[in-house]
Amino acid sequence: MEKETLLSVENLSIDFVSEKKSVRAVENVSFDMKQGEVLGIVGESGSGKSVTVTSILKLLPQNARYAEGKILFKDKDLLPMNERQIRSIRGNEISMIFQDPMTSLNPVFTVENQLVEAIRLHHKMTKKEAKAEAVRLLGLVGIKEPEKKVKLYPHEFSGGMRQRVMIAMAISSAPSLIIADEPTTALDVTVQKQIIDLLKNLQEKINTGIVFITHDLEVVADIADKIMIMYAGEVVESGSTETIFRNPLHPYTRLLINAIPKENKESGRLPTIAGNVPSLADIPKNVCHFADRIPWIPKEAHEKNPQLREVEPGHFVRCTCYKHFHLKEVKGG
Known part of the structure; x- marks a missing residue:
């Protein structure tokens, strides 16, 4: 039995407007x-990934404008909703981890106070029931001795425990x-893996969908079913995780x-991507936004108005430059 579509974002464009001009994010x-x-x-910082996901819950700053598009959650378009309507979904049906x-x-406030407030x-x-639920939830996310730890303040936890x-x-x-917006960025590699494994296990237990934002492709390799690569506000490649790692095409993905x-890998300088996101x-x-960062291929390799095209079933790539x-060649240093 095929699962129902949970979230569908269609042709979403977002502008940031100031007194002087409007820029497309x-x-x-x-x-x-x-x-x-x-x-x-x-994608790297500035690629548009966080703007995209915060737009789902209409948490963008006041100078942001939805230029066009639809955000359908369980077949309901979120964009026309007023603040009261979106608040009934925000935190209830869609949660966010920052x-x-x-x-x-x-x-x-203690962790207990904050969890109890969220639960109720x-x-x-009742307050007693919510306290018991807070202890259960802390145990579910792998915190040992949750009955004791729930009484602590946030600063008494490590970064991984706070997450x-x-x-x-x-x-x-x-x-x-x-929606998990770079939830492992501030954590060391070992704790990162623990948080990823935790989210993966929870996803399997409660069958929730997860949108996982990261600048590190390796982080989502084991948890994601699908991957979408963003650069300078556009999707440059998307497909199943297996496809993206088996047959990466766009230069940025590669x-x-x-x-x-x-x-x-032999010891030496770690390969990096020269330049910065504009x-x-x-x-x-109407040009390939990534062209400046790969100057060693001919200019005519880039489309004048790069389109996202399906190159194999479910695998989309922007621009023919790939x-x-x-x-x-990167020489060791």
Whole structure:
């Protein structure tokens, strides 16, 4: 039996407007995911991935404008909803885990106080019942001795433990979708893996969909069913995780994969991607946005108005430059 579509984003474009001008932050982004699926959205800072996902819950700053598109959650378009309507979905049916839990947890209240408040916001429970549920949730996310730890303040937890508290808070409402915005960035590699494994196990247990945002392609390799690569506000490649790693095509995707540290790689300088993502004000129109960062292939290899095309079933790539691309030799230093 095929799973129902949980979230469908169609031709989403977002502008940031100031007194002087308007700049396009996200351009014609489309994707969909089914119930229980994990979508990894990957790209460097400034690629548009966080703007894309925060737009789902209408959490963008006041100067942001939805230029066009639809965001369908369980077949309901979220964009026309007013604040009262979107708040009934935000935190209830769609939860969000942010990058830095210390900015999301209140330092003057215990973890118990904050979890109980979140639980009672979504469920009709007495305070005693909510306290018991808070202990259960902390145990579910792998915190040992949850009966004791629940009484602590956020600063008494390690970074990894604080992130587990945020995950407990996110799943307290049994949401259909969790948006995880770079939840492992501030953590060391070992703790990163623990958090990834935790999310993977929870996803399997409660069958929630997860949108996982990261700048590190390796992070989503084991958890994502599908991967979407973003650059300068556009989707440049998307497909199943197996396809992206088996047959990466866009130069950006190939360079991201090439930059993943490999255990058996000879010692030397780690491959990096030269240059930077252009600022919103400097993104050129109707050209391949990645051209400046791969100057060793001919200019005529790039389309004048690059399109996202399906090159094999379910595998989409933007611009024909991938047909001419080769990795540049990087000498050890």
